[in-house]
Amino acid sequence: MIWASLLKVKAKYTDGQTAEANILEVEIKLDGLILPSGDKWRYCDIDLIAADKSNGQLFYKNGEIKGPGLTLMFEGGMADPARDFLGRISGRLTGDSRWHFVRWQIVTGAAIIGLMVIFYIFYPYVNRALVAVIPDRWAVRAGDLVLDQLYTEYSANICQSEEGDKALNKLVEGMKVMDLAYDLRVQVVDHHQVNALTAPGGRIVILNGLLQEAESVSEVAGILAHEAGHVYYQHPMQGVVNILGFSIVGSFFGGDAASIAIVVLSMSYGRDMERLADKKALETMLENGISARGILGFFERLNKKKKSNVAAELEKLLSTHPLSEERIKYISEHIEQYERGKKFTPFLTDHEWQALKNICKKNK
Amino acid sequence: MSEIFEKPASENENAHHTIEYVGTVGALLPIVLMNLLLTMITLGIYRFWAKTNIRKYLWGKTQFDGEAFEYTGRGGELFVGFLIVLVVFLLPLTIGMTYLLQLYPTTAPYIIGAFYPLFIFLMGIAVYRAQVYRMSRTNWRRIRGAQLKGSAAYGWITLKYAVLSFITFGLITPYIICRSWNFLMNNKRVGSGVIASDVKSKPLFKVWFLTWLAAIVVFGSMIGVIYYGALTSNAALIVLGYLVMFLSSAVLFIWFKAALFNHLFNGLRYQNMTFSFHISPKDLLVFSIVNALILIFTLGLGASFITQRWTGLICERLHFEGRLDFTEIVQSPEFGPNFGEGLVEAFDMG
Numbered sequence: 001m002i003w004a005s006l007l008k009v010k011a012k013y014t015d016g017q018t019a020e021a022n023i024l025e026v027e028i029k030l031d032g033l034i035l036p037s038g039d040k041w042r043y044c045d046i047d048l049i050a051a052d053k054s055n056g057q058l059f060y061k062n063g064e065i066k067g068p069g070l071t072l073m074f075e076g077g078m079a080d081p082a083r084d085f086l087g088r089i090s091g092r093l094t095g096d097s098r099w100h101f102v103r104w105q106i107v108t109g110a111a112i113i114g115l116m117v118i119f120y121i122f123y124p125y126v127n128r129a130l131v132a133v134i135p136d137r138w139a140v141r142a143g144d145l146v147l148d149q150l151y152t153e154y155s156a157n158i159c160q161s162e163e164g165d166k167a168l169n170k171l172v173e174g175m176k177v178m179d180l181a182y183d184l185r186v187q188v189v190d191h192h193q194v195n196a197l198t199a200p201g202g203r204i205v206i207l208n209g210l211l212q213e214a215e216s217v218s219e220v221a222g223i224l225a226h227e228a229g230h231v232y233y234q235h236p237m238q239g240v241v242n243i244l245g246f247s248i249v250g251s252f253f254g255g256d257a258a259s260i261a262i263v264v265l266s267m268s269y270g271r272d273m274e275r276l277a278d279k280k281a282l283e284t285m286l287e288n289g290i291s292a293r294g295i296l297g298f299f300e301r302l303n304k305k306k307k308s309n310v311a312a313e314l315e316k317l318l319s320t321h322p323l324s325e326e327r328i329k330y331i332s333e334h335i336e337q338y339e340r341g342k343k344f345t346p347f348l349t350d351h352e353w354q355a356l357k358n359i360c361k362k363n364k
Numbered sequence: 365m366s367e368i369f370e371k372p373a374s375e376n377e378n379a380h381h382t383i384e385y386v387g388t389v390g391a392l393l394p395i396v397l398m399n400l401l402l403t404m405i406t407l408g409i410y411r412f413w414a415k416t417n418i419r420k421y422l423w424g425k426t427q428f429d430g431e432a433f434e435y436t437g438r439g440g441e442l443f444v445g446f447l448i449v450l451v452v453f454l455l456p457l458t459i460g461m462t463y464l465l466q467l468y469p470t471t472a473p474y475i476i477g478a479f480y481p482l483f484i485f486l487m488g489i490a491v492y493r494a495q496v497y498r499m500s501r502t503n504w505r506r507i508r509g510a511q512l513k514g515s516a517a518y519g520w521i522t523l524k525y526a527v528l529s530f531i532t533f534g535l536i537t538p539y540i541i542c543r544s545w546n547f548l549m550n551n552k553r554v555g556s557g558v559i560a561s562d563v564k565s566k567p568l569f570k571v572w573f574l575t576w577l578a579a580i581v582v583f584g585s586m587i588g589v590i591y592y593g594a595l596t597s598n599a600a601l602i603v604l605g606y607l608v609m610f611l612s613s614a615v616l617f618i619w620f621k622a623a624l625f626n627h628l629f630n631g632l633r634y635q636n637m638t639f640s641f642h643i644s645p646k647d648l649l650v651f652s653i654v655n656a657l658i659l660i661f662t663l664g665l666g667a668s669f670i671t672q673r674w675t676g677l678i679c680e681r682l683h684f685e686g687r688l689d690f691t692e693i694v695q696s697p698e699f700g701p702n703f704g705e706g707l708v709e710a711f712d713m714g
Contacts, residue, residue: 019693
């Protein structure tokens with residue numbers, strides 16, 4: 001008898017037809033709940049709406065999602081032993097339905113993660129395939145567009161002088177051992193920044209600041225070879241595809257977390273590209289009889305100039321270029337391996353080098 | 365079917381109906397972290413499920429008369445809703461615009477400009493349709509909410525008021541807010557129970573006009589400061605100008621916002637139950653500053669906690685008068701749309 005009375009608890013009942021609630025006594029059996037009307041709710045047909053320490057709200061779904069909407073609510077006012085018992089049952093019950101839910105989540109989660117892993121692995125191939133099918137003249141046009149915009153934005157002047165152009169041409173001719181998809185078109189632009197950049201379609205821009213910073217022609221040749229390495233691998237076009245692809249994915253699926261993931265993704269591809277370009281550059285220099293010592297010195301000087309402050313640290317972390325130390329080590333190893341005891345003659349005569357260095361003088 | 369034993373205690377008394385939010389930061393945190401992780405791993409696709417998880421939590425911790433609301437939406441519904449909008453709206457639009465810009469680089473911006481009213485119209489529809497979905501997925505005692513049909517009408521209202529706002533330099537803002545609010549609220553149901561609002565904008569105009577004047581004076585002078593700073597290349601002046609603009613925009617509008625919230629909520633009714641709500645400008649300012657700090661220190665990832673704080677604030681300060689007759693409130697015949705909120709996603713307003 002005690003057993004029976006223990007398993008009768010008061011509950012608030014709603015029928016899903018009106019918002020009215022009535023209190024009734026529910027009998028708790030091992031396989032379900034019995035309502036005063038004699039209706040039986042089997043535990044497998046019950047879902048939990050909400051629960052906390054003292055309350056539990058159940059929903060009778062009877063197999064239908066848009067079902068009749070019967071609910072029972074057990075409130076804190078119940079006798080303690082009965083509440084404990086019901087708590088244990090609804091714990092098992094929520095445990096069951098939770099497990100079902102969790103299992104479903106694990107399966108979809110695994111499927112999504114699997115797809116993403118496949119995407120991460122195959123993305124570079126997809127990108128390369130896309131770049132391969134883009135016609136060369138499109139790449140050339142894209143490069144022109146990018147540079148035109150850049151020039152107008154910074155109101156940059158292209159530097160030209162008869163002898164300077166000749167010297168530059170000689171350097172560019174040297175890069176042809178690379179078997180490039182496009183004709184190289186190299187321009188010097190009057191800007192104080194120490195930098196060089198590559199646009200799609202074989203267009204390379206050297207900023208005057210870099211020419212002034214360089215102490216020998218082999219340094220400039222090294223930079224040019226590096227940029228030509230990007231051209232060889234069609235990195236600029238890959239970058240365009242990346243940016244387009246990521247920004248389309250990003251804007252469609254948006255959100256802060258997504259953009260973090262996208263930045264991380266594009267970063268890692270960036271570093272790989274720089275390493276490839278470095279490798280190609282060193283091969284090309286070797287074939288042209290240009291020592292890598294020049295470019296090594298250039299990087300070392302730049303590295304010393306860099307202040308070691310928080311901003312620099314942050315830049316290191318976020319930079320798409322390989323860390324300078326890493327680069328310096330790589331180039332040193334190359335020199336160690338291939339340039340031992342070799343003698344190099346400068347690629348340009350002194351006169352040609354001076355002409356190149358002063359190519360922007362006229363503009364001033 | 366039921367044998368009635370007795371009425372629940374809470375419904376026999378003449379006690380006021382109550383609303384309470386019982387969620388906690390500690391319980392929400394694991395949900396937010398898991399959402400963040402899965403959203404990053406999936407490049408953002410999980411966001412639809414993430415949003416659903418948060419809503420399930422917020423709804424489930426909001427209790428009317430001690431009984432929780434229930435959010436029955438699913439992430440898949442939001443995802444499919446978004447895919448539909450992506451295919452029928454976003455993709456054609458992006459492709460069309462790109463082609464236009466390529467073919468007619470000089471005239472295309474004007475053509476796109478001509479689409480601007482259409483966008484405002486669609487934004488109105490997006491806001492309304494999101495409510496249609498959300499209300500249909502909101503249950504209490506398994507009685508469904510509903511937002512009646514009316515998205516096209518709301519689109520027109522939005523467009524009309526945008527034009528009005530433009531030609532009156534924003535002076536008419538209280539009128540626009542009150543009318544839009546009334547339209548949205550008067551079309552809401554919970555079961556057969558009717559939500560009603562008939563707020564007039566007149567009481568808000570005084571505080572709005574003062575706010576408007578102050579904003580013009582402050583922003584005008586700060587734009588002057590920034591302009592002068594730019595002319596004399598004085599970076600400190602420019603930074604100061606922007607800083608004052610940013611900080612004052614938070615403070616300036618507080619009086620109006622507090623008045624607006626009080627006014628809008630106080631004008632609400634559900635059946636014969638009336639709402640009352642009060643917050644002082646000072647309380648709202650402190651509340652907003654804490655929100656801003658949370659956002660800043662979590663780099664925007666704490667947005668869900670802000671939503672929770674808002675839910676908590678509203679529940680804490682909302683009081684009801686008048687007893688509802690629950691026998692009169694019968695189940696809504698509508699099940700709502702099968703998919704939801706795609707347009708809102710498209711405009712990034714979710």
